């Protein structure tokens with residue numbers, strides 16, 4: 001997808017009340033965004049779709065809403081104070097700051113696209129007989145690109161695993177990786193940068209203490225593990241799910257709501273018996289991918305990416321990547337977190353955090369499988385995939401947001417054809433009947449075609465038009481967003497039509 005298309009997505013999100021730059025009247029705050037009147041509805045529907053799939057679909061998963069603030073020792077125990085760092089590097093000429101690993105990854109990506117070009121050029125030339133494996137192992141240029149990519153990946157992973165900042169800089173220098181702004185290779189040394197925001201807790205200077213805004217919601221779940229275990233009479237395996245804000249002082253914040261400094265996560269920690277982590281890791285990988293595919297978005301847009309460099313807490317990890325307008329990037333993480341967090345909280349708090357297994361008559365610290373998805377990234381995935389500009393038979397264009405209808409901000413629009421002859425009254429009555437069950441729009445302004453286009457642009461699945469025939473036989477037209485097909489149905493059947501269309505059990 002082109003940069004043009006991405007720009008269109010951002011401007012459409014603003015123009016139609018989905019996403020605004022935060023503090024826009026003061027020229028905005030970098031990487032912080034607000035959700036507008038349509039955005040908040042779509043966001044709430046995504047939350048609901050995730051929450052139902054976790055809490056309602058699983059007898060052994062319960063919810064939680066823990067505070068954003070937690071005791072500062074939390075972040076010592078979790079390892080975030082010592083290890084939640086990104087390697088940063090500055091270009092001395094442009095004074096721009098970058099993540100050193102991202103600079104190298106972008107460079108690898110560039111070689112990859114050269115290789116892809118080479119492949120498609122030869123594929124076209126050779127035609128049906130083209131064999132990718134033979135080509136990659138015989139063509140001199142392809143061989144060179146391939147080995148460059150592999151060498152760089154190996155070197156990068158080793159440097160990251162060893163926390164070797166000197167080597168990271170050396171990779172940049174050896175490959176003459178240039179600053180995209182200044183075009184120079186005049187770099188500072190690489191430094192570690194902690195991503196947590198800190199603040200003061202308490203009113204007086206003497207008694208106030210340092211506090212961190214949580215960089216992930218997971219720790220609130222670990223701190224409450226014993227509370228939920230006891231009060232919920234939970235039996236392993238069981239999960240705790242929560243949706244909430246997280247904060248990271250990202251070094252570079254671009255790509256719209258993909259990388260924000262304040263964002264929301266939907267996380268679930270699944271507590272299991274040690275030794276069973278492989279089985280449950282595979283289970284949650286598959287379950288989460290099914291959740292994504294249940295929305296009907298093209299399967300080719302998703303892929304797994306296994307981590308080579310593991311976070312400080314993990315013994316296996318992968319991402320579900322989505323093809324955003326700027327390429328495949330992480331949408332959700334699935335991590336086998338071992339007993340790292342619970343054991344450390346036990347150590348730092350000196351409180352017992354264990355599980356007594358009534359069947360095996362043994363006590364242990366559970367292992368944890370985590371599924372962690374960024375709500376804003378999910379929003380971007382759905383939104384960017386839904387935005388279509390279609391050429392119609394009459395030569396005109398229409399802009400339509402083909403959001404999976406279960407997630408659509410507003411479920412239907414009720415439109416009296418004219419503002420007289422009793423039609424607005426019928427339409428208002430219908431709206432009043434539906435408004436507590438669904439988000440419904442009432443619109444009587446402008447020609448009907450224009451009103452349809454307005455609803456298409458915000459992704460409303462159905463337009464219900466009240467016309468003169470309604471006065472005679474109590475039927476209305478229902479226009480379907482994606483096909484633009486219309487049919488007449490009795491006004492008395494609208495509720496059952498909508499309840500069938502928006503029945504979540506047909507989706508999950």
Ligand code: ATP
Nearest residue numbers: 248258259260263330331332333372373374376377
């Ligand atoms: P990345 O490598 O892109 O920085 P991460 O691996 O640090 O992401 P995790 O710590 O695994 O991310 O967080 C879980 C999920 O939270 C991610 O899959 C992503 O969807 C979301 N997320 C993380 N950082 C951000 C951010 N700055 N803005 C929006 N969403 C984020």
